[in-house]
Amino acid sequence: MDLYNISFDTEYLHNISIENNTYGLEPYLSTTFFVTSCIVCSIGLPLTLLAIYALYSQVQENNVAPVYVINLLISDLIQMCCFVIWVAQPKNLIMFVVSGIIHGFSLRASVGFMVCVAMERYLVIACPLWYRFRRNIKITLVVCFTVWVLPLILEIPSFFGFTLLHSDITLSIYLLLPFPLLIFFLAGTLKALTSSISVPPEEKRRIVGTLVLVLLNYMLLFLPSIIWYMSAAITKNSAFNYTLQIVFVQFSPLMDLVLYIFMKKGAVDKLLGCLCRCRMTTEQEQG
Template sequence: MTQNYVNNTSQEITNNSSIKQFKEIRHVVTWIIISVGLPLTLVAIFAVYSLLRKNHVAPIYVINLLISDLIQLCCMIIRETGTTKLITRCVYFSSLMASVGFMVCIALERYLVIAWPLWYRHRRTIKISVVVCVVVWTFSLVCIPLFYFRKESTRTVFGVFLLLPFPLLIFFLVGTIKALSAAISVRAEEKRRIVGLLVLVLLIYTLLFLPGIIWFLADKNARGHNLGFVSFTFLKLSPLADVLLYIFLRKGAVNKVLSCLCCCRKDRTSQTYSSVNDGNTYTVTSL
């Protein structure tokens, strides 16, 4: 009896120490994300806003996505200082839902540009995109009371909500690639920008949101501190990843990135070739 009590006590102490260690690591990682992501998000908002032209719809969704990321970063700051945690948590998850909605809007807009160009050209107006943004923000604000209660049903509903965009993002990417093969009027650079944007959106969603979806939908007994730490850390990284969307909105930026990658690859190839030649020369000399 005494031995079991000692074992249980030692196990509780070990669990408490591991939880405390996870919280300390999460605190440090969160502040790193805030210090890097906050200035980058502000710069990205200004840069994307400078690209906004008449009937140029895509940056509107990206700007709203970056604004939702900015709200998430501000909520992280408030939560890490330890003030008004409950309402901050509700606003954080509400802005996270808004960012998911704007990611779907970005992918849908790029898909319509290629798959249904004539239909989209006559309906591509600032007014429609503003209405869509208002709907997304309204839906996310309406869901704030849902996060007020920490219940299993709330976690399940949020996990299902995060899971729904997956088939849509995959459909938009596959449909866009198929439509691009038949789109003769679209330039090669524009094709790379569109496909790159959709691939990046799907990649961000898969890498950063999938662990959170697994945690929200997992059984209560199956959830561990490791999975919770990883999933919420990845969710906090989404504002940093969303800044990369600016690259695929700016003309010529994709070509510069590809040229840099090609130059790096050529340098590695030349270094490998020269090292092989040096090795062969050394072998011949030694003989």
């Protein structure tokens, strides 16, 4: 039997029972996890800091969308810092456990801000007049504060050894809740595009691109891990491989960086123009 019986849930480190006084992390730190952590952190950490700085300069009273993306990137920074701690294999068990709880907190916050980004983009298209007079920095900051506090409240019991709120099914349901919302925001936006005349075409492309990216991020990186984790929880499969689960979610911070392109005016048109020129060049060479 392993020295530690660690059951990795979405926080990956919550439920820990010590069966031996010897502390070793080798059984739980695979080569795959180490490589992906190094790739994500080496690329993601500097680019995320640059993106936050660039987005901060775009925040205005009538442009609050960057605020949600900034908070999303901050949650990504916290996750990547936890990756660094796990790769370093701390000798202190408390540091290892606390970093797992913090990662679970930031992961929940990340999903929450993905919903906020999608909701804000949806309102710009579906309710342009109403949203134009309702959006302001104060309301946005209150929403961000709520998104940060809710996961924190759910994480507090972990510090005192209570796991009721962290049962497998509860966690899975919590992380599945954004899925129908993200689909609704994208479908509602596409439906309202034809009747929206107050939003410029370039802005429409940026909004649709943002919603598609957020949904793809969730479906490709979060959803497989959640489904896999839920099935393992239902079947009580103690041999559940946490490494493959966490590797999916590890790449989410890199996907979130692409949101910066859709927040910057003119960037989408330049990107599309570049792709069109590359396609024309390829067709000419083949012809």
